[in-house]
Amino acid sequence: MALIVHKYGGTSMGSPERIQSVARRVAKWVRAGHQLVVVPSAMSGETNRLLALARQVAPETTTAEGLRELDMIASTGEQVSVGLLALALHAEGVPAVSYTGWQVPIETDRSYTKARIERIDDGRMRADLATGKVVVITGFQGVDDDGHVTTLGRGGSDTSAVAIAAALQADECLIYTDVDGVYTTDPRIVADARRLATISFEEMLEMASLGSKVLQIRSVEFAGKYRVPLRVLSSFTPWDIDIAEEARSGTLITFEEDVKMEQAVVSGIAFNRDEAKISLMGVADKPGVAHMILGPVADANIDVDVIIQNVSHDGRTDFSFTVHRNDYARTMDLLKSVVVPKTGAAEVSGDAKICKVSIVGIGMRSHVGIASKMFRALSEEGINIQMISTSEIKTSVVIDEKYMELAVRALHKAFDLEQMQLT
Numbered sequence: 001m002a003l004i005v006h007k008y009g010g011t012s013m014g015s016p017e018r019i020q021s022v023a024r025r026v027a028k029w030v031r032a033g034h035q036l037v038v039v040p041s042a043m044s045g046e047t048n049r050l051l052a053l054a055r056q057v058a059p060e061t062t063t064a065e066g067l068r069e070l071d072m073i074a075s076t077g078e079q080v081s082v083g084l085l086a087l088a089l090h091a092e093g094v095p096a097v098s099y100t101g102w103q104v105p106i107e108t109d110r111s112y113t114k115a116r117i118e119r120i121d122d123g124r125m126r127a128d129l130a131t132g133k134v135v136v137i138t139g140f141q142g143v144d145d146d147g148h149v150t151t152l153g154r155g156g157s158d159t160s161a162v163a164i165a166a167a168l169q170a171d172e173c174l175i176y177t178d179v180d181g182v183y184t185t186d187p188r189i190v191a192d193a194r195r196l197a198t199i200s201f202e203e204m205l206e207m208a209s210l211g212s213k214v215l216q217i218r219s220v221e222f223a224g225k226y227r228v229p230l231r232v233l234s235s236f237t238p239w240d241i242d243i244a245e246e247a248r249s250g251t252l253i254t255f256e257e258d259v260k261m262e263q264a265v266v267s268g269i270a271f272n273r274d275e276a277k278i279s280l281m282g283v284a285d286k287p288g289v290a291h292m293i294l295g296p297v298a299d300a301n302i303d304v305d306v307i308i309q310n311v312s313h314d315g316r317t318d319f320s321f322t323v324h325r326n327d328y329a330r331t332m333d334l335l336k337s338v339v340v341p342k343t344g345a346a347e348v349s350g351d352a353k354i355c356k357v358s359i360v361g362i363g364m365r366s367h368v369g370i371a372s373k374m375f376r377a378l379s380e381e382g383i384n385i386q387m388i389s390t391s392e393i394k395t396s397v398v399i400d401e402k403y404m405e406l407a408v409r410a411l412h413k414a415f416d417l418e419q420m421q422l423t
C-alpha cells in the first residue's frame with residue numbers, strides 16, 4: 001500500500017463526464033490498495049471567467065484589500081471542483097470527503113494572488129485516510145494567519161499537490177494533465193516535440209521558471225526541497241488502463257543526473273510572452289545609476305528579469321530591463337514620475353510586444369559554443385536579438401513577439417530535439 005497524491009488540471013476536470021472519468025481512475029487506484037489524496041483544479045476556463053467577472057466590476061485592482069477580494073472570488077472554482085469530484089467518487093462506491101484550503105488548513109503568507117505555502121496541517125487528512133476515505137482538497141488556495149483566503153498564483157494547483165505530498169511524505173505525486181508528459185518544448189507550438197521519459201529537477205526548474213506552464217515553478221521548488229517523487233502524465237488515457245503501465249507513463253522528475261541525460265546538451269526550449277521591455281536612454285554613466293533606476297522599481301514590489309546596460313558614449317548610457325507585462329504600465333509611470341527626474345534620462349521607451357525564448361540543458365555546463373549555435377540559428381531566420389541572459393544551464397534571448405513560434409521551431413530543429421532519444 002502506498003500513499004499517493006493525484007493532481008488533476010482544469011481540462012482534466014473540464015466537464016461532468018471528465019470528472020466521472022477522474023473518479024473512476026482514482027477508484028481504480030483505491031481498489032489496488034492505495035491511499036489517495038486528490039487535488040483538482042477549477043474546471044477549465046473557470047478561473048478566467050471568475051477573474052473576468054471581477055474585472056467587469058473593478059477593471060484594475062492593486063490594493064491589498066482589493067486583491068483579497070480577488071482571491072475570495074478566484075478560489076471558488078476549486079471549491080466547486082472538490083465537491084463534484086467527491087460526489088463522483090461516492091457514485092463509484094468510494095468513500096471520499098472534500099476540503100477547502102482553510103479547512104485543512106493550508107497556511108500561507110498574506111501575498112494575495114501569489115501567496116506562498118508556509119505550513120500544512122496533516123492531521124485531518126491522516127485521520128480520514130485512516131478510515132479508508134479518499135481526501136479531496138482544493139488546489140490553488142490557502143489561508144493566511146488572519147483567516148483570509150489566499151490563492152497561490154495561476155497554475156498554483158500543482159504547488160498545492162506537491163506541498164501536500166511533501167507534508168504527508170507521500171510515496172509519489174502524480175500530476176495528471178492534458179499532455180502525456182514534459183516535452184522538449186510545448187507540443188502546441190512544435191508538432192514534433194518529443195516527450196522526455198525523465199527530466200532532471202534542475203532542468204525542470206529552469207523550464208518552469210522560463211515559461212513552460214506544464215508545472216508551476218513553485219511546485220518544482222517544493223519537489224526539490226522535500227525530494228517529492230514527481231511525475232507528469234496524461235489524464236486522457238482510458239481510465240481503466242493497466243495501473244502498472246500508468247504508473248510508469250509520462251515524465252519522471254529525477255534528482256540524480258544519469259549518464260544518458262548528460263549526453264543531451266539541450267533538453268528543452270521554453271518561451272514566455274508575459275514580459276515587457278523598458279529602456280531609459282541617455283542616463284548618466286556613473287556609480288549608483290543602476291540602483292537609482294531599479295531601487296524604486298524594487299521598492300514598488302516589481303520583479304525585474306533581464307537587464308542590459310550599454311557601453312557609454314560621452315558619459316551617457318542606455319539602460320534596459322524587462323518586467324512582467326502586468327507590471328508594465330505601473331513601471332512606466334514610476335520611471336517617468338520618479339526615476340527620470342533623478343537620473344536626468346533623455347527618454348523612456350517601452351515595448352510590451354516582446355517575448356523571451358530560452359534553451360535549457362544541464363549538458364550546457366560542459367559544452368562550449370551552445371549559445372553561439374543558438375544565435376546562429378536565430379540569425380539564419382532573420383530574427384534580431386534584443387537582449388541576452390545566460391546561466392550555467394540556460395541561455396535566454398529577448399526578441400520581437402511576432403517571431404516567437406518561428407524562433408522556437410528553428411531552435412528545436414537546430415538542436416535536433418525532434419530526434420531526442422527517450423531515456
Ligand code: ADP
Binds near residue numbers: 012214
Ligand atoms: P493543467 O490544466 O493540467 O494544469 P496546463 O495548461 O497548466 O494544464 O499545463 C499543460 C500545458 O502545458 C500543455 O497543454 C502544454 O500546452 C503546455 N506546455 C508548455 N510547455 C510544455 C512542455 N515543455 N511540455 C509539455 N507541455 C508543455
Ligand code: ASP
Binds near residue numbers: 153
Ligand atoms: N485554477 C487555477 C488557474 O487556473 C489554478 C490551476 O489551475 O492550477 O490558474
Ligand code: MG
Binds near residue numbers: 009213215216
Ligand atoms: Mg497548470
